[in-house]
Amino acid sequence: MVGVIANYIPKYQTHINCIKSQGYAIVGYARKTPGPEGKQRRNNLLNRMVYCLKKRSLCDKVFVSSSCLASDSLVSRDVNEEINVLGELTNVDVK
Template sequence: MLKLLLLFVESLVENIANYVPKYHNQINSLKSKDYVIVGYARKSPGQEDRQKRINILNRMVQCLVERSMCDKIFVSSSCLASDSLASRDIDNENDVLADLTRVDGNTQSMISYISASEQDICLVAVDFVGLLTNTNDLYSFISKYEKLKTIIIDSLPVNHKVHVFQREAVLNNLSSLTPFDCRSKCIQRSKII
């Protein structure tokens, strides 16, 4: 049993050591094509205190900075994965953005940024539910913003995969977004650095 566990750990370490550099190469390739890498993190509503929420969000942001090498990062501090992107962060009564590190704004700021961008954009989130679970809303969002060319879902710590969705492929096939309709169990995105 111990030997099997050691083989698993060894394989896991090897996978992590190989996948992250490959992922960095993929991100650098997009940057060399003048893409802006935009990171997005969201936190579901909860009972934790303000400081704990800030710490959790800062860990998500750190992951977007370190592993996904994001140029801009936007955060929704309290929304459901099923909420439409356009409806998020309209009311910012309890917002914690001012206390977060390396954050450029909330969801509404991200929408404004994407809308005004003259550069192609790659949107990155940690896990599918880190962006949203409403595939129709995501399809509409991609359709509306022409500069949003690529969406990357980083699930490296969970299953050693990066999922890439290209604008044209999505617009030609709505069913390509079915992985977003996935809320089976809660994944702690702040702990998968």
């Protein structure tokens, strides 16, 4: 069982690299549900999600919604308050 778990990420990344070699781009998305944590904590959590998407899933681009519910429509997630938050995150694509 340990061997299966230990080999999962390398096999997954090999598969992702195969997809990339065919000319596809890997796009990631991170979303944070509204919660009581402060702005800095929220930003740290989002930055960690983005880092994992880039490092583990080899994402070429990562988009973020900093405070929304899973049931929110995609268009409602991109509101003005997002602009300030996105500027404080690292490795996030805004376009």
